Amino acid sequence: MNLSVTIKDVAKKANVAPSTVSRVIHNSPTISEKTKRKVRKVLKEMGYHMNENARNLVTKSTKAIGIVMKSSARESLYNPFFPEVIRGIGDFCNKEGYSLSLTTGETEDAIFEDVVKMVQGRRVDGMIVLYSKKDDKVVPYLLKQGFPFVLIGKPSTNMSGITFIDNDNVQAAREVSEFVINLGHERIAFLGGSPEFEVIQDRLTGFQQAMEQAGVDVRQEYIKLIPLNRTDGIKAIDELLELKEAPTAFLVMDLLLGVLLLGVLAEKNLKVPQQISVVCFNHSEFIEFLSTPLTTVDIHTYQLGYEAAKCVFDLIANPEMMEKSISIPTKIIKRESHFVAEKEIK
Template sequence: MSVTIKDVAKKANVAPSTVSRVIHNSPAISEKTKRKVRKVLKEMGYHMNENARNLVTKSTKAIGIVMKSSAKESLYNPFFPEVIRGIGDFCNKEGFSLSLTTGETEDAIFEDVVKMVQGRRVDGMIVLYSKKDDRVVPYLLKQGFPFVLIGKPSTNMSGITFIDNDNVQAAMEVTEFVIELGHERIAFLGGSPEFEVISDRLMGFQQAVEQAGLDVPPDYIKLIPLNRNDGIKAIDDLLESKATPTAFLVTDLLLAVLLLGVLAERNIKVPQQVTVVCFNHSEFIEFLSTPLTTVDIHTYQLGYEAAKCVFDLISTPEMMEKNIRIPTKIIKRESHFAVKKEIKRKM
């Protein structure tokens, strides 16, 4: 049988109401009594009945996480486990649990969100993406449900709290870094432009090459769904161009790893023959045969700040929306090289 408040009160020789006040850290109880009761709580293995407490407080003590695609597909991408780690660390401090959407399609994910909201299964939500023509964010706005967006909103920002990097500026800076290495033939390899993060990084890339006076052919820009077959085809097209790129700017770590594999199959050496830089950071980069130069977007911090903001929205519904920018940093490793004049000819 589970231990009750009455059991604890009997052993601690106090009233059950005193035990309840200690559990809720009431200032009306002396520190001496709190220490005594907490010792008994621990010895007896007492655990609060969260369901009963939630019925009283009308709180679920849970945060919903909205994935951009199926959980299986998303969790292959190092970004999502890391951002969820940041969310989870903050929620754990506050005694909140996480509930992830599990739908395999956009419609199924949307239905998951509706069920969470209508069934009051969570107190707030964090949407892990920003996408054009997405139904989730407008729905949450219409319902007046507390939520935070990771990424810049694709529509009117009014009423939306969001956490993001300055992706335009970050892409400009890393492109300028590649240009300073002497590269003129720079390819851009990224995911679907329906996601704001991709379109912003493309914008930053284009602004940097334009300011440098470089002419980037349209076929040097490949925007594709993040899957193996489409990725390989796009990379093959770039490698078979009349003038092969000497550098690749990749918007996603998984896509960059796929690129490294294709280059290895073609016996094209990184960094001796081609530079590869990408966005996002992960510990597994250090285990690659050629550790990648990356733009660290501080994924953990994105998640932690998002959780903090949604907690604030839950606690203070009248709070004004926030816009928090997380800084980025170029981490230089071994996948870039300075171009010699002769490299500018076709490899």
């Protein structure tokens, strides 16, 4: 790439006016196809590349989309969900010539400050928020600022004015719970996820609906709503396994927690699936490399990100566009981590 070549240099070699070269670069309909071909040939021969920063100053566009993480980037990127959803966002943005800017704060307040800086400093043209939770400051702030953004997850407050992409998490949890119940399990643990996140509340609702419909008691000691980290995860798993009537099946809200569960069970010489069934939400290619490949609910994470990116571009182009919601279907992928219990549900 030759950074020293200017529009004037190209115009001189192509024997046209500099304004003509500029119009060709911007694909103006006022320039004939013959002239466009000639100028484009010279542009290529001379290795001219437009100064993106200069163009962005003129168009008042940053050519960047902000990504608001649920927690610190360091912590979030350990979770297979976030790299995959960002891959979906990135693939669409790349087609549009946009880059991504991620929040890097280590705390909730620091992440919010990152968002404020992006908005006030006009560092991005729009934002995608990768979570939905109660008492969150980010979404109300973006609404108040009238800034284009899309939410991945169902809004926890009034949906007016919010475009969001989500799965039907109540239905998904109900279907996978029915799957486990129909295997013959009654002692089913619901493990993982902080109750402040809407996705966890919806999945818990679906689980409870399936249990009640099957006539199986929902035992509160089997429900562990916890932050998704190793310490809290091990503590919750230990408490469940130490119950007088320990669960025979685990419905786990996060893939990393599912892998942690497999490790704890192995340490206690409890075999999956021979003694305990494990079913997880989320999907990743690395599952196939586990000693016991997990049965999972594929929420199509890549598609969540891709559709969110499409929607935020629509909002940038048309800020007055009515809000909308898109539901991405889910699918149970049956592998080797579940078994048919001896006691059948009548």
